[in-house]
Amino acid sequence: MNWSIRKTRSRGGGESLSERKNQSLSDLQKKKSRRKKIFWAVLWFLFIFTGACLLVHGLIWSSWFQIKEVNYFGVDRSNEEEIMNYLVSDIAGGSWLQRVLSFKHILAWPAHESWQRPVFLPIISKIELERNFWDRSLNVTVSEWQPLGIWCSTGGDKEKCGWFNSDGLVIQKAPLAEGSLIPVVRDVSGKELKLGKKILESEEKTANLLSVFKVLFAEHIPITEVRLERSATDEIKVFQTNGPEMYFSLRFPANLTQGPIHALRAEGWENLTYLDFRIENRVYYK
Numbered sequence: 432m433n434w435s436i437r438k439t440r441s442r443g444g445g446e447s448l449s450e451r452k453n454q455s456l457s458d459l460q461k462k463k464s465r466r467k468k469i470f471w472a473v474l475w476f477l478f479i480f481t482g483a484c485l486l487v488h489g490l491i492w493s494s495w496f497q498i499k500e501v502n503y504f505g506v507d508r509s510n511e512e513e514i515m516n517y518l519v520s521d522i523a524g525g526s527w528l529q530r531v532l533s534f535k536h537i538l539a540w541p542a543h544e545s546w547q548r549p550v551f552l553p554i555i556s557k558i559e560l561e562r563n564f565w566d567r568s569l570n571v572t573v574s575e576w577q578p579l580g581i582w583c584s585t586g587g588d589k590e591k592c593g594w595f596n597s598d599g600l601v602i603q604k605a606p607l608a609e610g611s612l613i614p615v616v617r618d619v620s621g622k623e624l625k626l627g628k629k630i631l632e633s634e635e636k637t638a639n640l641l642s643v644f645k646v647l648f649a650e651h652i653p654i655t656e657v658r659l660e661r662s663a664t665d666e667i668k669v670f671q672t673n674g675p676e677m678y679f680s681l682r683f684p685a686n687l688t689q690g691p692i693h694a695l696r697a698e699g700w701e702n703l704t705y706l707d708f709r710i711e712n713r714v715y716y717k
Contacts, residue, residue, distance in 0.1 A: 496537050498567055505573040508603060509554050514571060517549055518560065537567050553627035554594075554602045579644065580614035580657075581605045584624035591624045599630050599637035614644060616657040616667075631681070636665065642684040643667065650692055666709055675703035675716070683711045 503511050519534045532539040546558040557574040578594035582601060593601040595616075601624060616630070624630075631637045647654055653672040660668070665681040674696070679685050691714045695706065700716075707715040 496567070497535055498537050498540075498569060500566075500568040502568060502570045503573065504570065505575065508575055508578075509552065509573060513552060514555070514558065514573065517546075517552055518558070518571070521546070537562065537564060540569060551627075553600060576600070576602045578602065578605075578613075579641070580616060582616045582618060582624060582630045583607065584618040584622055593624050593626060595630050597641065599641060601626050601628055601630060614647075614654045614657060616640075616659060618659045620659055636681040639681045639684050640667065642686055643669070643679050646685050646689045646692065649689060650696065652692075674700055676705045678705060678707045678709050680709040680711070687712060688714070 501515065503514070506514070522534055522539060534540075540562045541560065542562050542564075544560045546560075547556070549555055549558055552558075554575055555573055556576050559572040559574075561570040561572075562568075563570065576596040576598075579597050580595060581592050582595045583590055583592040583605075590607060592605040592607055592615075594603045594605045595601050604626070618624075618630075629637055631640065643657075647669065652669075652674070654669060655672055656670045658668045658670070660666070667679050667681065669677040669679065671677075677692075679688070685708065688708045691708075692706070695703070695716065700706075704717045
Protein backbone atom coordinates (compact mmCIF):
# COMPACT_ATOMS: atom_id res chain seq x y z
CA MET A 432 0.00 0.00 0.00
CA ASN A 433 1.46 3.32 -1.04
CA TRP A 434 1.13 6.35 1.29
CA SER A 435 1.23 9.95 -0.02
CA ILE A 436 2.03 12.98 2.16
CA ARG A 437 0.62 16.42 1.23
CA LYS A 438 0.76 19.90 2.80
CA THR A 439 -2.60 21.27 3.76
CA ARG A 440 -3.74 24.66 4.95
CA SER A 441 -5.81 25.02 8.07
CA ARG A 442 -9.38 25.89 7.53
CA GLY A 443 -10.24 29.53 8.10
CA GLY A 444 -7.20 30.93 6.21
CA GLY A 445 -3.87 30.99 8.06
CA GLU A 446 -1.11 33.64 7.74
CA SER A 447 2.35 33.08 6.39
CA LEU A 448 5.48 33.64 8.50
CA SER A 449 6.38 36.83 6.65
CA GLU A 450 2.95 38.26 7.26
CA ARG A 451 3.22 37.56 10.98
CA LYS A 452 6.62 39.27 11.08
CA ASN A 453 5.23 42.37 9.39
CA GLN A 454 2.35 42.43 11.88
CA SER A 455 4.78 42.31 14.83
CA LEU A 456 6.90 45.16 13.42
CA SER A 457 3.80 47.32 12.94
CA ASP A 458 2.69 46.75 16.56
CA LEU A 459 6.16 47.56 17.83
CA GLN A 460 6.25 50.81 15.89
CA LYS A 461 2.84 51.79 17.30
CA LYS A 462 4.04 51.13 20.86
CA LYS A 463 7.19 53.19 20.28
CA SER A 464 5.12 56.03 18.83
CA ARG A 465 2.72 55.91 21.80
CA ARG A 466 5.61 55.92 24.29
CA LYS A 467 7.16 58.89 22.49
CA LYS A 468 3.89 60.83 22.69
CA ILE A 469 3.57 60.07 26.40
CA PHE A 470 7.17 61.16 26.97
CA TRP A 471 6.67 64.51 25.23
CA ALA A 472 3.34 65.04 26.97
CA VAL A 473 4.95 64.50 30.39
CA LEU A 474 7.87 66.72 29.37
CA TRP A 475 5.50 69.54 28.30
CA PHE A 476 3.48 69.16 31.48
CA LEU A 477 6.62 69.47 33.62
CA PHE A 478 7.73 72.47 31.57
CA ILE A 479 4.36 74.25 31.94
CA PHE A 480 4.11 73.32 35.64
CA THR A 481 7.61 74.63 36.34
CA GLY A 482 6.86 77.85 34.47
CA ALA A 483 3.63 78.32 36.41
CA CYS A 484 5.47 77.77 39.69
CA LEU A 485 8.11 80.32 38.71
CA LEU A 486 5.39 82.78 37.70
CA VAL A 487 3.55 82.36 41.00
CA HIS A 488 6.82 82.69 42.89
CA GLY A 489 7.55 85.90 41.01
CA LEU A 490 4.09 87.30 41.68
CA ILE A 491 4.27 86.58 45.40
CA TRP A 492 7.87 87.28 46.31
CA SER A 493 9.05 89.67 43.63
CA SER A 494 10.00 93.06 45.08
CA TRP A 495 8.30 94.73 42.11
CA PHE A 496 4.88 93.82 43.50
CA GLN A 497 5.60 95.00 47.05
CA ILE A 498 3.88 98.18 48.20
CA LYS A 499 6.28 101.12 48.25
CA GLU A 500 4.14 103.82 49.88
CA VAL A 501 0.88 104.41 51.73
CA ASN A 502 -0.51 107.95 51.53
CA TYR A 503 -3.02 109.17 54.13
CA PHE A 504 -5.40 112.08 53.59
CA GLY A 505 -7.75 113.72 56.08
CA VAL A 506 -6.09 112.23 59.17
CA ASP A 507 -6.31 114.69 62.05
CA ARG A 508 -7.55 113.18 65.30
CA SER A 509 -7.25 109.55 64.24
CA ASN A 510 -4.13 107.38 64.09
CA GLU A 511 -2.54 106.11 60.86
CA GLU A 512 -1.28 102.90 62.45
CA GLU A 513 -4.74 102.05 63.81
CA ILE A 514 -6.27 102.74 60.40
CA MET A 515 -3.81 100.40 58.68
CA ASN A 516 -4.36 97.70 61.30
CA TYR A 517 -8.09 97.88 60.66
CA LEU A 518 -7.64 97.64 56.88
CA VAL A 519 -5.21 94.74 57.21
CA SER A 520 -7.58 92.83 59.49
CA ASP A 521 -10.40 93.32 56.98
CA ILE A 522 -8.21 92.23 54.06
CA ALA A 523 -7.01 89.18 56.03
CA GLY A 524 -10.58 87.92 56.12
CA GLY A 525 -10.98 88.23 52.34
CA SER A 526 -10.29 85.75 49.52
CA TRP A 527 -7.69 82.98 49.67
CA LEU A 528 -5.50 84.93 47.23
CA GLN A 529 -5.40 87.93 49.57
CA ARG A 530 -4.48 85.70 52.49
CA VAL A 531 -1.68 84.06 50.48
CA LEU A 532 -0.18 87.29 49.12
CA SER A 533 -0.19 89.15 52.49
CA PHE A 534 -0.98 92.84 52.99
CA LYS A 535 2.45 93.98 51.70
CA HIS A 536 1.57 92.78 48.17
CA ILE A 537 -0.07 95.31 45.85
CA LEU A 538 -2.40 92.68 44.33
CA ALA A 539 -3.79 91.79 47.74
CA TRP A 540 -5.59 95.14 47.88
CA PRO A 541 -8.75 96.02 45.92
CA ALA A 542 -8.55 98.67 43.21
CA HIS A 543 -11.14 100.73 45.11
CA GLU A 544 -12.98 100.10 48.35
CA SER A 545 -14.75 102.07 51.07
CA TRP A 546 -15.76 101.40 54.67
CA GLN A 547 -18.64 103.21 56.38
CA ARG A 548 -18.37 103.73 60.15
CA PRO A 549 -15.56 101.20 60.63
CA VAL A 550 -15.80 99.09 63.76
CA PHE A 551 -13.25 99.90 66.50
CA LEU A 552 -12.59 103.33 64.92
CA PRO A 553 -15.52 105.45 66.16
CA ILE A 554 -13.69 108.72 65.40
CA ILE A 555 -13.92 107.88 61.67
CA SER A 556 -17.12 108.09 59.64
CA LYS A 557 -15.68 106.75 56.37
CA ILE A 558 -12.48 105.29 54.89
CA GLU A 559 -11.81 105.21 51.15
CA LEU A 560 -9.00 103.15 49.64
CA GLU A 561 -7.57 103.55 46.15
CA ARG A 562 -4.82 101.32 44.74
CA ASN A 563 -2.26 102.74 42.30
CA PHE A 564 -0.81 99.64 40.63
CA TRP A 565 1.96 101.23 38.57
CA ASP A 566 3.23 103.39 41.44
CA ARG A 567 2.75 100.46 43.86
CA SER A 568 1.08 102.76 46.36
CA LEU A 569 -2.14 103.02 48.35
CA ASN A 570 -4.13 106.21 48.89
CA VAL A 571 -6.21 106.17 52.07
CA THR A 572 -8.72 109.01 52.46
CA VAL A 573 -10.29 109.40 55.90
CA SER A 574 -13.43 111.31 56.88
CA GLU A 575 -13.48 112.03 60.61
CA TRP A 576 -16.38 112.98 62.82
CA GLN A 577 -16.15 116.52 64.15
CA PRO A 578 -16.48 116.62 67.96
CA LEU A 579 -19.35 118.66 69.34
CA GLY A 580 -18.47 118.49 73.03
CA ILE A 581 -17.10 116.41 75.88
CA TRP A 582 -19.18 113.94 77.86
CA CYS A 583 -17.90 112.98 81.31
CA SER A 584 -19.42 110.13 83.28
CA THR A 585 -18.93 109.11 86.89
CA GLY A 586 -19.91 105.51 86.16
CA GLY A 587 -17.31 102.99 87.33
CA ASP A 588 -14.37 103.60 89.65
CA LYS A 589 -13.50 107.06 88.37
CA GLU A 590 -14.74 109.76 86.05
CA LYS A 591 -14.15 109.16 82.36
CA CYS A 592 -14.56 111.64 79.52
CA GLY A 593 -15.04 111.27 75.79
CA TRP A 594 -15.65 113.46 72.76
CA PHE A 595 -19.11 113.12 71.23
CA ASN A 596 -20.30 114.18 67.78
CA SER A 597 -23.48 115.68 66.36
CA ASP A 598 -25.09 112.22 66.30
CA GLY A 599 -24.56 111.79 70.03
CA LEU A 600 -21.89 109.13 69.46
CA VAL A 601 -18.83 108.88 71.73
CA ILE A 602 -16.02 109.00 69.18
CA GLN A 603 -12.79 109.38 71.18
CA LYS A 604 -11.38 109.55 74.67
CA ALA A 605 -11.03 113.07 76.07
CA PRO A 606 -9.12 114.54 79.01
CA LEU A 607 -10.98 115.39 82.19
CA ALA A 608 -12.51 118.76 81.41
CA GLU A 609 -13.79 121.76 83.29
CA GLY A 610 -15.43 124.93 82.02
CA SER A 611 -14.06 126.09 78.69
CA LEU A 612 -15.17 127.18 75.25
CA ILE A 613 -15.98 123.53 74.54
CA PRO A 614 -19.32 122.40 76.00
CA VAL A 615 -18.88 119.80 78.72
CA VAL A 616 -21.70 117.49 79.78
CA ARG A 617 -21.18 115.91 83.18
CA ASP A 618 -23.30 112.81 83.68
CA VAL A 619 -23.58 112.07 87.40
CA SER A 620 -26.34 109.49 86.95
CA GLY A 621 -23.83 106.62 87.22
CA LYS A 622 -24.07 105.46 83.60
CA GLU A 623 -20.79 104.10 82.23
CA LEU A 624 -19.24 105.81 79.22
CA LYS A 625 -18.29 103.56 76.26
CA LEU A 626 -16.51 104.39 73.00
CA GLY A 627 -18.64 103.92 69.91
CA LYS A 628 -21.87 104.03 71.92
CA LYS A 629 -24.55 106.71 72.26
CA ILE A 630 -24.33 109.17 75.13
CA LEU A 631 -28.00 108.52 75.90
CA GLU A 632 -30.02 105.33 75.59
CA SER A 633 -32.78 106.96 73.51
CA GLU A 634 -32.45 108.45 70.03
CA GLU A 635 -35.17 110.96 70.92
CA LYS A 636 -33.40 112.08 74.09
CA THR A 637 -30.13 112.43 72.19
CA ALA A 638 -31.80 114.56 69.51
CA ASN A 639 -33.45 116.76 72.16
CA LEU A 640 -30.14 117.23 73.97
CA LEU A 641 -28.46 118.25 70.73
CA SER A 642 -31.29 120.73 70.11
CA VAL A 643 -30.32 122.41 73.42
CA PHE A 644 -26.76 122.84 72.15
CA LYS A 645 -28.08 124.19 68.85
CA VAL A 646 -30.04 126.92 70.65
CA LEU A 647 -27.15 127.79 72.97
CA PHE A 648 -24.66 127.96 70.11
CA ALA A 649 -27.03 130.12 68.06
CA GLU A 650 -27.29 132.58 70.96
CA HIS A 651 -23.53 132.40 71.63
CA ILE A 652 -24.03 131.40 75.26
CA PRO A 653 -20.63 130.80 76.96
CA ILE A 654 -21.35 127.35 78.44
CA THR A 655 -19.15 126.13 81.27
CA GLU A 656 -20.98 122.88 82.01
CA VAL A 657 -24.09 120.88 81.21
CA ARG A 658 -25.12 118.47 83.95
CA LEU A 659 -27.29 115.37 83.73
CA GLU A 660 -27.97 114.45 87.34
CA ARG A 661 -30.53 111.68 86.91
CA SER A 662 -31.30 110.24 83.48
CA ALA A 663 -34.67 108.96 84.76
CA THR A 664 -35.91 112.52 85.21
CA ASP A 665 -34.90 113.52 81.66
CA GLU A 666 -33.67 116.89 82.89
CA ILE A 667 -30.40 118.78 82.45
CA LYS A 668 -28.89 121.91 83.95
CA VAL A 669 -26.83 124.38 81.95
CA PHE A 670 -24.25 126.59 83.64
CA GLN A 671 -22.75 129.63 81.92
CA THR A 672 -20.04 132.18 82.61
CA ASN A 673 -22.20 135.26 83.16
CA GLY A 674 -25.87 134.59 83.45
CA PRO A 675 -28.52 132.45 85.10
CA GLU A 676 -28.63 128.68 85.19
CA MET A 677 -30.97 127.10 82.62
CA TYR A 678 -33.05 123.98 83.07
CA PHE A 679 -34.17 121.90 80.08
CA SER A 680 -36.15 118.71 79.59
CA LEU A 681 -35.08 115.88 77.28
CA ARG A 682 -38.69 114.88 76.67
CA PHE A 683 -39.14 117.45 73.87
CA PRO A 684 -36.93 119.60 71.57
CA ALA A 685 -35.59 122.91 72.83
CA ASN A 686 -36.02 124.76 69.54
CA LEU A 687 -38.80 127.06 70.83
CA THR A 688 -36.70 128.22 73.78
CA GLN A 689 -34.42 130.36 71.61
CA GLY A 690 -36.92 133.24 71.43
CA PRO A 691 -37.35 133.67 75.23
CA ILE A 692 -33.61 133.27 75.80
CA HIS A 693 -32.84 135.97 73.24
CA ALA A 694 -35.47 138.36 74.69
CA LEU A 695 -34.47 137.90 78.33
CA ARG A 696 -30.80 138.27 77.53
CA ALA A 697 -31.47 141.46 75.57
CA GLU A 698 -33.30 142.93 78.60
CA GLY A 699 -30.36 142.04 80.83
CA TRP A 700 -30.43 138.85 82.90
CA GLU A 701 -27.44 139.42 85.16
CA ASN A 702 -29.69 139.50 88.21
CA LEU A 703 -31.65 136.35 87.29
CA THR A 704 -30.95 133.09 89.13
CA TYR A 705 -32.39 130.59 86.67
CA LEU A 706 -34.49 130.05 83.54
CA ASP A 707 -36.73 126.98 83.65
CA PHE A 708 -37.82 125.38 80.33
CA ARG A 709 -38.77 121.97 81.71
CA ILE A 710 -42.45 122.42 80.82
CA GLU A 711 -43.08 122.53 77.08
CA ASN A 712 -43.94 125.96 75.67
CA ARG A 713 -43.46 127.57 79.09
CA VAL A 714 -40.62 129.52 80.69
CA TYR A 715 -40.23 130.28 84.38
CA TYR A 716 -37.49 132.50 85.70
CA LYS A 717 -36.37 134.04 88.94
